[in-house]
Amino acid sequence: xxxxxxxxxxxxxxxxxxxxxxxxxxxxxxxxxxxxxxxxxxxxxxxxxxxxxxxxxxxxxxxxxx
Ligand SMILES: [Zn+2]
Numbered sequence: 001x002x003x004x005x006x007x008x009x010x011x012x013x014x015x016x017x018x019x020x021x022x023x024x025x026x027x028x029x030x031x032x033x034x035x036x037x038x039x040x041x042x043x044x045x046x047x048x049x050x051x052x053x054x055x056x057x058x059x060x061x062x063x064x065x066x
Contacts, residue, residue, distance in 0.1 A: 014030065015030075016029055016030060016031065017029055017030070017036070018030055020035040020037065020038060020040050021040070022035065022038055022040040023035060023037050023038035023040065023046075025037040025038070028040065028041070035047075
């Protein structure tokens with residue numbers, strides 16, 4: 001799929017994100033059916049920033065890096 005109509009053809013029909021009914025941000029993906037902001041649809045708990053970059057988030061001083 002290139003840059004032309006094949007890939008952009010469906011972009012004018014529906015926005016991919018709509019307002020999330022848990023966090024209220026416009027981050028709920030309609031087709032993937034999860035919220036990019038709070039993780040609604042993917043996880044029962046609120047998505048935390050520390051879930052990624054776990055080592056940096058919890059070991060800021062390289063406590064466990066040895
Ligand atoms: Zn959300």
